[in-house]
Amino acid sequence: MTATDDVVPAPRAPEALPRTRIVLAEVSRRDDRADRTRAELAQQTRVGEALVRGLVRAQFALALRMSLVVAIGLGGLPWLFAIAPSVGRVTVLGVNLPWLLLGVASFPFLIAVGWAYVRLAERNEQDFTDLVQRPER
Amino acid sequence: MGNGYVVPAIVAVTLITVAIGFYGLRLARTTSDFLVASRAVSPTWNAAAIGGEYLSAASFLGIAGLILKYGVDVLWYPVGFAAGYLALLLFVAAPLRRSGAFTLPDFCELRLGSRRLRILATVFVIFIGWLYLVPQLQGAGLTLATVTGAAYPVGALLVAVVVTANVALGGMRAVTFVQAFQYWLKLTALAVPAIFLALQWQADARPAVTPPDGPIFRTSTTVVVEHRATLTLPDGQTREVRPGDELSFAAGDPVPEVSGVATDAADWLLPSTAGDDDRGLFATYSLILATFLGTMGLPHVLVRFYTNPDGAAARRTTLVVLALVGAFYLLPTIYGVLGRIYTPQLLLTGQTDAVVVLLPGAALGDGTTGRLLAALVAAGAFAAFLSTSSGLLTSVAGVISTDVLGRGSVRGFRLATVIAGGVPAVLALNVSGLDVSQVVGLAFAVAASSFCPLLVLGIWWRGLTDLGAAAGVLAGGGAAIASVLVTVLGPELSGWPATLTGQPAAWTVPLAFTVMVAVSVASRRRAPADVGATMLRLHAPEALRL
Numbered sequence: 001m002t003a004t005d006d007v008v009p010a011p012r013a014p015e016a017l018p019r020t021r022i023v024l025a026e027v028s029r030r031d032d033r034a035d036r037t038r039a040e041l042a043q044q045t046r047v048g049e050a051l052v053r054g055l056v057r058a059q060f061a062l063a064l065r066m067s068l069v070v071a072i073g074l075g076g077l078p079w080l081f082a083i084a085p086s087v088g089r090v091t092v093l094g095v096n097l098p099w100l101l102l103g104v105a106s107f108p109f110l111i112a113v114g115w116a117y118v119r120l121a122e123r124n125e126q127d128f129t130d131l132v133q134r135p136e137r
Numbered sequence: 138m139g140n141g142y143v144v145p146a147i148v149a150v151t152l153i154t155v156a157i158g159f160y161g162l163r164l165a166r167t168t169s170d171f172l173v174a175s176r177a178v179s180p181t182w183n184a185a186a187i188g189g190e191y192l193s194a195a196s197f198l199g200i201a202g203l204i205l206k207y208g209v210d211v212l213w214y215p216v217g218f219a220a221g222y223l224a225l226l227l228f229v230a231a232p233l234r235r236s237g238a239f240t241l242p243d244f245c246e247l248r249l250g251s252r253r254l255r256i257l258a259t260v261f262v263i264f265i266g267w268l269y270l271v272p273q274l275q276g277a278g279l280t281l282a283t284v285t286g287a288a289y290p291v292g293a294l295l296v297a298v299v300v301t302a303n304v305a306l307g308g309m310r311a312v313t314f315v316q317a318f319q320y321w322l323k324l325t326a327l328a329v330p331a332i333f334l335a336l337q338w339q340a341d342a343r344p345a346v347t348p349p350d351g352p353i354f355r356t357s358t359t360v361v362v363e364h365r366a367t368l369t370l371p372d373g374q375t376r377e378v379r380p381g382d383e384l385s386f387a388a389g390d391p392v393p394e395v396s397g398v399a400t401d402a403a404d405w406l407l408p409s410t411a412g413d414d415d416r417g418l419f420a421t422y423s424l425i426l427a428t429f430l431g432t433m434g435l436p437h438v439l440v441r442f443y444t445n446p447d448g449a450a451a452r453r454t455t456l457v458v459l460a461l462v463g464a465f466y467l468l469p470t471i472y473g474v475l476g477r478i479y480t481p482q483l484l485l486t487g488q489t490d491a492v493v494v495l496l497p498g499a500a501l502g503d504g505t506t507g508r509l510l511a512a513l514v515a516a517g518a519f520a521a522f523l524s525t526s527s528g529l530l531t532s533v534a535g536v537i538s539t540d541v542l543g544r545g546s547v548r549g550f551r552l553a554t555v556i557a558g559g560v561p562a563v564l565a566l567n568v569s570g571l572d573v574s575q576v577v578g579l580a581f582a583v584a585a586s587s588f589c590p591l592l593v594l595g596i597w598w599r600g601l602t603d604l605g606a607a608a609g610v611l612a613g614g615g616a617a618i619a620s621v622l623v624t625v626l627g628p629e630l631s632g633w634p635a636t637l638t639g640q641p642a643a644w645t646v647p648l649a650f651t652v653m654v655a656v657s658v659a660s661r662r663r664a665p666a667d668v669g670a671t672m673l674r675l676h677a678p679e680a681l682r683l
Binding site for chain 1: 209212213215216219220222223224226227228231406407408418421422425449452453455456459460463464466467470597669672673676677678680681
C-alpha cells in the first residue's frame with residue numbers, strides 16, 4: 001500500500017488578489033519564481049536535482065555527525081573500561097562509575113542528542129524551503 | 138504462591154485490553170481506518186503507543202534478570218534498546234514517513250521497484266516477527282506459572298488467543314489505544330513498586346548489594362534447582378546439582394557460587410571487558426551494534442511511522458518515544474540490583490527472569506502492600522506480553538495479507554492474523570527451554586544485518602540497486618539467521634565460535650553493508666531510473682507542497 005496522494009504535484013489555483021494589494025507587484029513575481037523552482041524540482045531538471053542533492057547531503061552529514069557524537073560518547077566506554085580498569089572502581093555517591101554512566105546518564109545523553117538533531121534537521125529543511133521559495137537569495 | 142490479587146489483576150489487564158479493542162472497533166469504519174488509523178493519531182498518543190509496543194517481555198522481565206545474573210556488562214541491553222530509537226531518528230524516521238511505505242516490503246518496492254526483493258523482504262519480516270513473538274508467549278507462560286502455579290501452556294495460549302482476537306477484530310486503531318494505555322501501565326507497574334522497594338531497603342538499614350563475603354540469604358530458604366549447574370560451596374568444595382534437587386539454607390548462609398553466574402562481587406560490579414578477554418569486548422560491541430541498529434529493522438516499529446501526518450511529525454514522535462523509553466529503562470536496573478539482596482535464590486534456580494515478579498513479595502513480605510505490588514507487577518508483565526505481541530502480530534499479519542494472500546481487504550487481514558498468531562503459538566508450546574532475552578537479542582541481530590543496511594542505503598544512497606539490496610540482505614541476514622539457528626538448535630559451542638554465533642552482529646552487519654554496496658556498484662546499470670524523483674519525495678519537506 002503506498003500513498004500516492006502526497007507526491008502528485010497539485011496545480012495551485014491562482015488566487016484572486018484583493019484589489020488593494022494589486023500594487024504589490026513583487027509578491028506575484030516572487031510567486032512565479034517559486035513556482036518555477038518547484039517545477040524544476042518536480043521535473044528533475046539539473047537545477048532541481050542539484051538542490052535535492054544538496055539537501056540530502058546536508059541531512060546525511062548532520063545524521064553522521066550526531067552518530068559520531070554517540071559513537072564516541074557511548075561506544076568509547078567499553079574500550080575505556082578495557083584499557084583503564086581503574087575507571088570502573090571509581091565510585092560516585094557510593095555507586096561505581098560504570099553503573100552511573102550506563103544505567104542513568106546514557107539516557108539523558110541520548111535524548112539530548114536526539115533533541116539537537118531534530119532542531120538542526122528542521123533548520124536544514126527550513127533553509128531548503130527558503131531557497132526554493134526565494135531563489136533570488 | 139498464594140497471592141489472591143494476582144489473578145484478578147491479570148484478568149483486569151486482559152479485559153481492559155479487549156474492551157479498548159472493541160471501543161476502537163466502533164470507531165473504525167473503512168478499510169483505511171482499520172489498517173492505519175486514518176493517520177488521525179496525535180503524536181503524543183502515537184509516541185506512547187510506540188513505546189508501549191516496544192517494551193516487551195525482554196525489557197520488562199529480561200533486563201532485570203540479566204542484571205541480577207551478570208551485573209554491569211548487560212546494562213548495554215537497556216542502553217542499546219533506547220539508542221536504537223536515536224539511530225531510527227537520525228537515519229530513517231522522516232524519510233520513511235515521506236516515502237509513504239506502510240511496511241518494509243512496501244519500501245523495497247517503492248524505492249527499487251522489484252517484486253523479487255519485495256518477496257525476500259516479506260520472508261525476513263515474517264522470520265523476525267516470529268522470532269520475536271515466540272519469547273513473548275514463552276514469557277507469558279513462565280510468568281503465569283511463577284505467580285499462580287498454572288501450567289506453562291495456559292499463559293502462552295491465553296496471550297496468543299487474546300492478542301489474535303484483538304488484532305483481528307480491532308485492527309490498528311484499536312491497537313494504538315491499547316498500546317498507549319499499556320505504556321503507562323508498564324511504567325507505573327515498575328515505578329510504584331520500585332519506590333516501595335527503595336524505601337524498604339532504607340528501612341532495612343541499607344544492606345550492601347555486594348557484601349565482601351558474597352551474597353547471603355536474608356531468610357531461611359529452600360531452593361529447587363531447575364537447571365544443571367556446578368556449585369562452589371564456601372568451604373571450597375564443589376557440588377553438581379541437577380534439576381529437581383532441593384537445597385536448604387538458613388538465614389545468613391552465604392549463597393554458593395554457581396557456574397556461569399557472576400556470583401563474585403567484583404565480576405558482577407565491574408566491567409568484564411578489562412584485561413586479556415578479547416571475546417568479552419567483541420561480544421559487547423556486537424551487542425551494541427545489534428541493538429543500536431536493529432530497532433529500525435523491526436517490523437512492528439516501522440508500521441507506526443505511517444500514522445504520523447508528515448516527516449517532521451515522525452521525527453518529533455521518535456524523540457518523544459526516545460524520552461519515554463529512556464525513562465522506563467531507568468527502572469529494571471533497580472530490580473536487578475535489589476534482587477541480589479532479596480532474591481539470591483534465583484541465582485541457584487536459574488530462573489532470574491522471574492526477579493521482577495518475585496521481588497516485591499520477597500522484599501516487602503507477605504502483607505497486603507507486598508501482595509498488591511506483586512499483583513501490579515504481574516499486571517504490568519502481562520501488559521508487556523499483550524502489547525508487543527499485538528504490534529508484532531499486526532505487522533506480520535499485514536505483510537501476510539498483502540504479500541502472501543494477495544488481498545488488501547479486512548477479511549484477508551483477519552485470516553492473515555489467525556495464521557500469523559497460530560504459528561508462534563504452536564512453536565512456543567514446543568520450545569520452552571529458550572532464554573527470553575537471548576532470543577530477543579538474536580532478533581535484533583537479524584534485523585540489524587538485513588533491514589538496517591537496506592533502509593539506510595536505500596534512503597541516503599542513489600546507487601543502491603535491487604540486485605545489491607538482495608545480495609546484502611541474503612549475505613548479512615542469512616549469516617545472522619544461520620547464527621541464530623546454530624545458537625538455538627545446534628550443539629553447545631565454546632570459545633570464539635560460541636561468541637561469533639551468540640553475538641553475530643559485529644561481523645554480519647559490516648558484511649551486509651559491504652556486500653550491498655559492492656554488488657550495487659557492480660550492477661549500477663540496474664539502478665532505478667526514477668531514483669531522483671524518489672529522493673525528492675523522501676527528503677523534501679512537506680511545506681513545499683510539491
